Amino acid sequence: MIKLNESIHVPNALEAVFTYTSDFSNIKDWDPGVAVSQKRSKGGAQVGSTYDLTLCFGPFRPKMEYTITAYKPFSKVTLNGRGESFRAIDTISFFKTPTGTRIDYEAQIYFPGVSKHMEKILTPVLKNTGRKAIQGLEAKLSGENRMYKQSSCFFSGSNGFDYIADHMILPGMLMFSKLGYSLSKRFWAEKNETLFGKKVVITGGTSGIGKAAAIKLAGKKACLTIIARNKKKAEQVQQQIIEKTGNPHVDFLIADLSRMEDIKQVAKKLKDRKKTIDVLINNAGALFNERNETIEGFEQTFATDLLGVFYLTELLKDSFPSTGGRIINVSSGGMYTQGIDVDDLQNEVVPYAGSKAYARAKRGIVILTRLWAQQMRYSKVAVHSMHPGWVDTPGIETALPGFHSRINSVLRTPDQGADTIVWLAASNEAGESTGKFWLDRRPHETVLFPKTGESEQARQRLWTKLNLLTRRFEKA
Structure with missing residues (x-):
């Protein structure tokens, strides 16, 4: 398991911050690794609400599903996510402060079949990715004009996923390993030449x-x-x-x-x-x-x-x-x-x-x-x-x-x-x-x-x- 922890402070009121952030259909606006997020279930955010995400990996668009498993208004929301070769538990906590709202973000990420040695390689890369996401949320809520996305998707295009994968040693896991091969293969058009x-x-x-x-x-x-x-x-x-x-x-x-x-x-x-x-x-x-x-x-x-x-x-x-x-x-x-x-x-x-x-x-x-x-x-x-x-x-x-x-x-x-x-x-x-x-x-x-x-x-x-x-x- 890889564990991520980040904390930010925004000048907005607690109720507004919680309402916006707990609705994961908004994540595409602040997380540079998400291209599309759609709410599958009806009604407002609540336990059982499910979101379909499309992640950004260059020409690849792997799918992920998030479901709210715990929902305490204006205090905490927990979501369980599942992808093709990994799963995640995200917990977002909210605290009222004299000048706005503090948000604590914790993620637990699991890669079945990955050795402890490989987790050590992945940890700094994923921590950086989580930091970029929470900084994007901070910029969005604060109304700051920071640009964390490239071509509307942090991992998109020739300077996107391939650049990130190459420059952050992530290919050692997601590209050099059998996991990377499995991910890539899903997007090949087999022509049997x-x-x-x-x-x-x-x-x-x-x-x-x-x-x-x-x-x-x-x-x-x-x-x-x-x-x-x-x-x-x-x-x-x-x-x-x-x-x-x-x-x-x-x-x-x-x-x-x-x-x-x-x-x-x-x-x-x-x-x-x-x-x-x-x-x-x-x-x-x-x-x-x-x-x-x-x-x-x-x-x-x-x-x-x-x-x-x-x-x-x-x-x-x-x-x-x-x-x-x-x-x-x-x-x-x-x-x-x-x-x-x-x-x-x-x-x-x-x-x-x-x-x-x-x-x-x-x-x-x-x-x-x-x-x-x-x-x-x-x-x-x-x-x-x-x-x-x-x-x-x-x-x-x-x-x-x-x-x-x-x-x-x-x-x-x-x-x-x-x-x-x-x-x-x-x-x-x-x-x-x-x-x-x-x-x-x-x-x-x-x-x-x-x-x-x-x-x-x-x-x-x-x-x-x-x-x-x-x-x-x-x-x-």
Whole structure:
């Protein structure tokens, strides 16, 4: 349970304040998180009065129902609220003062299935939201011209819910978690678009999110090639996908994507076999808790999660047909915490931290996505990056056991994490734009915190360094 407490003082008479505030059909006028509030029951406010609320979450309009459970005129009103994935008990108390009325507001909010650790993350965010609501009530009753709403709804539009969610770490719960996935899914228009006959290449498709995506892609009738490191595992997954989907057009190639020579060879095989590629999905990645170097002399995280992605994409970007195609780069929400350090790409200067190195590489993937989108803007190839949210995979459990154990109750399934990858590959909508960063089929901001963004000069320096590091393999 999360508990909120706020208190305000207004210069109005007690009776008028109570009458206005206890009628929850007025809440839309002072709570910036409410778009619509309608009284369902007849008569004045009383025990049993029920209100239907529509909340503001960008394009989303989740519903909530409030019912008055206690009503003491000019003293106290208690309401019980129920939403899709939470419930609340709001108690509003009123006190006459020599100069007006004091209002005490208390809310108890329950998120079934959310761990105590996650409640600690949510508490400061929800306290801020409650504070904004009660300040809105204070402004309304006092007749002050304060503006707490944006576009008539605090959470509306491109600067609304996505901005609030991104900037207040709320996506960690409502967006990165399975709760956020469930909320988003309710507003999708399912069109069941297929990939019939499309040649799709996915890296890291033998486990976790990649395997889930591969199954979905094959289910959409794609001609699928999986790039994997382990041949035995690739054979097993190939058969599983064919048996599960009935699609026989599933094959694989073997390469260690931390090795540039392997990438060079697998790219040549793809060009020889496929001739053209319609969709390239750079999904493979790994988090290493200790700093190691590959046999080619590159730091392992950098090589696997950034340099290898750059090299494979550069080798294949002329393989798309003139009718267009898609490049989908799988990043991570962790990239929000880090900027790119072009002078320390291989994590040599500061003490090595696996999660930080991983986040930096995933930040680099987002930067490359933007650069490729600019370079290919006239080619009909859409280039997007995405992150799958917090997903329960063997990789997360192994690399971040503490994190996994604390929040495993709200982690997404691999299928949920893979959804946006497949949607970006198949949907017509995703092909109408380029260079965006997606979560749950919606574009999001890429820079939230100070010093995590980069200049245009830094982007170009990153490109130049990656190009120089891979160029020597072209000469071999």
